[in-house]
Amino acid sequence: MLIKKPQDLTYKDVTPKGAYANRRNFLLGLLATTCAVAGWKKFSYLVSGPGTGSTPVKLNGVVKGPYGTTEKETSFNDVTHYNNYYEFGTDKGEPAENAKNFVTTPWSVSVEGEVKKPRKFTMDEILKLAPLEERIYRHRCVEGWSIVVPWIGYSFSTIAKLVEPTSKAQFVAFESYYEPKQMPLGLSAGIPLPYVEGLRLDEAMNPLALLSVGMYGATLPNQDGAPVRMVIPWKYGFKSAKSLVKIRFVQSQPPTTWNIANAHEYGFYSNVNPNVDHPRWSQAKERRIGEFLRRPTLMFNGYGDQVASLYNGMDLKKYY
Amino acid sequence: MNSILTSKWTKVVVFLLCLLPLGMLVIRAVQGNLTANPIEFITHTTGDWTLRFLVITLAITPLRKTFRLRQLVRFRRMLGLFAFFYACLHFSTWIGLDKFFDWTEMWKDVQKRRFITVGFTGFVLMIPLAITSTAGWIRRLGGKRWQMLHRAIYLSAIAGVIHYYWLVKSDVREPLQYAAMVAVLLAWRLGSWIYGRGQRQDARGSPQGEITTAESA
Numbered sequence: 198m199l200i201k202k203p204q205d206l207t208y209k210d211v212t213p214k215g216a217y218a219n220r221r222n223f224l225l226g227l228l229a230t231t232c233a234v235a236g237w238k239k240f241s242y243l244v245s246g247p248g249t250g251s252t253p254v255k256l257n258g259v260v261k262g263p264y265g266t267t268e269k270e271t272s273f274n275d276v277t278h279y280n281n282y283y284e285f286g287t288d289k290g291e292p293a294e295n296a297k298n299f300v301t302t303p304w305s306v307s308v309e310g311e312v313k314k315p316r317k318f319t320m321d322e323i324l325k326l327a328p329l330e331e332r333i334y335r336h337r338c339v340e341g342w343s344i345v346v347p348w349i350g351y352s353f354s355t356i357a358k359l360v361e362p363t364s365k366a367q368f369v370a371f372e373s374y375y376e377p378k379q380m381p382l383g384l385s386a387g388i389p390l391p392y393v394e395g396l397r398l399d400e401a402m403n404p405l406a407l408l409s410v411g412m413y414g415a416t417l418p419n420q421d422g423a424p425v426r427m428v429i430p431w432k433y434g435f436k437s438a439k440s441l442v443k444i445r446f447v448q449s450q451p452p453t454t455w456n457i458a459n460a461h462e463y464g465f466y467s468n469v470n471p472n473v474d475h476p477r478w479s480q481a482k483e484r485r486i487g488e489f490l491r492r493p494t495l496m497f498n499g500y501g502d503q504v505a506s507l508y509n510g511m512d513l514k515k516y517y
Numbered sequence: 518m519n520s521i522l523t524s525k526w527t528k529v530v531v532f533l534l535c536l537l538p539l540g541m542l543v544i545r546a547v548q549g550n551l552t553a554n555p556i557e558f559i560t561h562t563t564g565d566w567t568l569r570f571l572v573i574t575l576a577i578t579p580l581r582k583t584f585r586l587r588q589l590v591r592f593r594r595m596l597g598l599f600a601f602f603y604a605c606l607h608f609s610t611w612i613g614l615d616k617f618f619d620w621t622e623m624w625k626d627v628q629k630r631r632f633i634t635v636g637f638t639g640f641v642l643m644i645p646l647a648i649t650s651t652a653g654w655i656r657r658l659g660g661k662r663w664q665m666l667h668r669a670i671y672l673s674a675i676a677g678v679i680h681y682y683w684l685v686k687s688d689v690r691e692p693l694q695y696a697a698m699v700a701v702l703l704a705w706r707l708g709s710w711i712y713g714r715g716q717r718q719d720a721r722g723s724p725q726g727e728i729t730t731a732e733s734a
Contacts, residue, residue, distance in 0.1 A: 279553035386689030
């Protein structure tokens with residue numbers, strides 16, 4: 198058997214010092230490049246700000262509705278660039294950019310559950326069920342900021358009466374559209390999706406509860422919940438589900454998204470209440486977008502005359 | 518590489534780079550482009566950069582040793598002070614813009630809201646480090662004691678991450694990214710400390726037994 202003598206390594210086989218050092222420089226270069234790219238992305242975002250969003254279409258024949266406030270409206274630009282719409286990103290500037298290409302046609306809403314006449318409403322039908330009213334509502338977010346928005350729509354009770362809830366119907370669940378292909382960021386939102394919110398039937402039938410199809414004289418921009426959403430002005434904003442696809446009348450209190458995510462912080466009722474703090478911050482005051490100093494938060498967001506009677510005898514600290 | 522690091526111009530460039538986040542805020546303020554909620558935006562931006570500078574400062578020693586870039590240490594004090602600088606901006610935004618000098622409300626928040634409590638603690642811990650960051654203080658305290666004191670930056674970084682984690686509503690990805698970075702940087706120190714102790718024990722008794730530990734902060 199022939200055993201080859203191993204070839205000895207000679208001094209000329211030693212990796213040149215330069216090449217050896219190069220490996221370290223290469224790693225360093227890689228690190229520096231990664232940092233530079235990440236840094237540049239951050240800076241370009243810092244300089245340019247968020248995107249522009251979708252283009253709403255003017256709505257005709259809108260009449261002045263009841264319950265409006267005379268407070269100064271928040272600018273359209275602020276209302277469309279400061280959004281909590283976690284399906285399109287958890288940063289408030291993100292929905293304007295990421296909802297740009299959200300497809301909202303064709304659209305229909307299925308109304309079902311404990312009703313005599315369950316049916317699907319197309320968007321065209323929804324727009325014609327009742328005269329469209331403009332209602333200027335205060336909108337208070339659980340995070341401590343607020344806006345004033347001229348919504349367009351009609352009372353939710355209009356659609357409820359058409360499907361005729363049975364005597365078993367005690368609650369209403371509102372479900373938002375969710376499709377990970379259109380909303381890839383929803384996967385990392387940290388909340389269960391599709392988004393579901395709910396009301397007691399008598400809350401939903403209160404004329405203040407608005408089924409909204411527009412704002413500022415036109416259809417809803419995608420990032421504000423196009424094409425149709427709820428607006429419940431005496432509750433924290435997250436109770437008003439966006440981009441509705443399903444409305445279910447049910448017997449018992451439905452599980453709701455933020456309550457599932459963190460029951461300790463977000464109750465089923467979530468009425469605006471300056472006397473009941475969020476566990477991590479006070480709810481006594483709010484920052485109205487566009488104003489510098491915080492203003493006091495009003496009980497039921499200032500809609501006590503219309504809704505306080507719904508909660509007679511209830512301990513609002515317990516049912517937060 | 519070390520020659521680039523020792524150039525005085527590099528220090529000037531790094532200094533200016535560190536001011537960029539503040540510069541961006543000023544430019545956007547002048548443009549009226551601070552989003553719909555400027556106070557929140559300023560608070561978040563300065564908070565983000567405090568955490569980033571804490572991470573960068575903590576990365577200096579591991580980078581210096583891994584890549585044998587001794588001169589990197591020349592930037593450590595400046596980067597640490599920038600972390601403190603952005604923390605000051607963050608803190609004063611809260612005092613002056615967010616709470617508008619409502620001291621009773623702020624004191625209540627510090628006591629009652631745990632994310633504020635922990636953030637405040639992290640900030641307060643940085644104050645003695647900023648004060649004793651001069652060469653004079655290193656001399657006065659002596660290297661060993663100075664180093665012990667300045668390990669408080671570990672606590673500040675951890676407090677900063679917890680502050681952020683407790684603040685967000687549901688999307689914890691960003692706070693977890695910072696947590697991971699701080700964890701790696703602190704784990705590296707733990708690892709090198711354990712390794713160093715083993716080496717010291719091996720070396721005990723030999724004439725070359727004294728291994729310099731003064732550098733490993």
